[in-house]
Amino acid sequence: MINKSSKIYIAGHKGLVGSAILKNFKKNGYNNLVYRTHAELDLINQQKVMTFFLEEQPEYVILAAAKVGGIKANNTYRADFIYENLMIQTNIIHASYINNVKKMIFLGSTCIYPKNTPQPIKEEYLLTSELEYTNEPYAIAKIAGVKMCENYNLQYDTDFISLMPTNLYGYNDNFDLEKSHVISALIRKIHLANCLQKNKWNAIQNDIERYPINGLDKSSSREKIISVLRSFGITNKAVEVWGTGKPTRDFLWSDDLADACLFLLENYSNSHKEKTNYYNSHINVGTGNEISIKDLCILIKSIIKYNGIIKFNCAKPDGTMRKLTDVQKIKNMGWMSKTSLKEGLTKMYKSYIIL
16 A cells, blocks of 8 residues: 555646546555656656656556547547657656656556457457558557567566556547547537537537537527538438448546556556566456447437447547457456446536536
8 A cells, every 4th residue: 555645746636647647546545646747847858857746746647648539630640659658658658767756656558458359358468460441550660669568677677557448438428529539429429410400500519619629619590500510420310430340349438447547556566676587568448348339429419319320430540450459357356347438428518518
C-alpha cells in the first residue's frame, strides 16, 4: 500500500482516461496529485518534461496522456499519431527513470496485437504477426512504450507497469464526429438523428454549440445544419455507420480502468527482481465480453429511443474483425470490471445530454 500523501503525477488528466483516474484517486483519499494542462506543459517537448520532473519530483506516475481517435482519425492523421505518441511516452518514461520514480503505469491499448491473432487475445500474442493497417502508427507507438517499460525494468530495475485496456468509453469522452471512438461517435450521431426525427431544434443547436461541426454554430440555418449532418451520415430517418457491423469488440467503462490502475499501483510490482521471466509482462484490462458493432448500435438506439434505421456502409473499412482480450492475468491478481455495457452506456448518454 502506498502512502496517501505520496506525490502522484497524472499525465493527461483532462482526457477520458486521465479524468477518470483523477476522480478515482481523489475519491480514495490520495491528496497529493500533480497534473498540468497541455497549455501548461507540452509533453512533446523533452526539455519541458524534464524540467517539470526535476521541479516536482513525483513518486508515482500514471501515463494516460496520448493522441487517440477512432478508425477514421487513425487512418487520416497517421504521421501525427505515431510522432506525438512516441514523443509523449518517451519523454515521460525516460524522465521517470532519471528522477527515480518509484512506480509508473503506462497505458497502452489492445490495438498493439496482430490483426489476425487468436481469440481471446493473450499477452503472449504480441508481435507474432502483422498489425491492422488502419491503426498501425498508433499501435507501433504503443508497442514501443511497452518495450521501453520492459527494457528499462530489465536494465535499470525500474518498476514500470504496462497496462493494455480494451476499447474504452465513459465520461469526458471525445464527441468530435471525425476523431472520436466508436461509442461516442454512435451516441452523438444517433442522438442528433433522434433530435432531427422529433424536431428538437433547441437540442440540436445546443449540441452544435458545445461541439462545433464544420463551421456550424447555433445561428446556422436549419437547411445548412441538415446538409452538414447529412454529410456525416445523419438524417431524420437513418444513421450511417462505417463497415459491415460484423466486427466485435470488448468495451470497458473508463471508471473501471481507473479502478484497475489504483489496484495495480497499490498491489502489484513489475520490478525485474520480482520476476524470473519478464518477457510479455504487460497486462490486459477488459471485461472479457464482446459485442458486435451492429448489436452495439441496436443497444444505443434503445437507450436513446431512436426509431430510425442504421445503414452500414460496406465500402468503408471494418478494421480488425474481432478483438476480445484474455483478462485472466489481472483476474488472477484479484481485479475484475464491475460496470455492464448497458449500465455504462446509459450513464454516458445521460451525462452527454445534460452537459
